[in-house]
Amino acid sequence: MNVFLVILFVIIALMVVFALVRGLIAFLRMTKEDLENPGITKSHQMQNKMMFARVKYQAIAVGILVVLMLVAQSG
Numbered sequence: 675m676n677v678f679l680v681i682l683f684v685i686i687a688l689m690v691v692f693a694l695v696r697g698l699i700a701f702l703r704m705t706k707e708d709l710e711n712p713g714i715t716k717s718h719q720m721q722n723k724m725m726f727a728r729v730k731y732q733a734i735a736v737g738i739l740v741v742l743m744l745v746a747q748s749g
Contacts, residue, residue: 675745676745676746676749686735686738690731693725697720700717700720701721
């Protein structure tokens with residue numbers, strides 16, 4: 675059980691890093707037109723999408739860590 679949770683945690687941590695990098699890339703690809711446009715651009719949408727994905731994956735990772743600590747403490 676511990677091995678499974680550790681592997682799952684590593685996978686989720688990699689997903690957090692992936693979402694972070696994609697969000698940073700979207701931020702770096704912003705153009706002057708994106709900044710001057712009063713509406714929501716594709717760059718803004720991608721940044722928001724990756725931010726929410728990163729937060730979701732971080733919450734899952736914290737949950738896995740809590741379960742892992744509970745399992746380790748009881749065993």
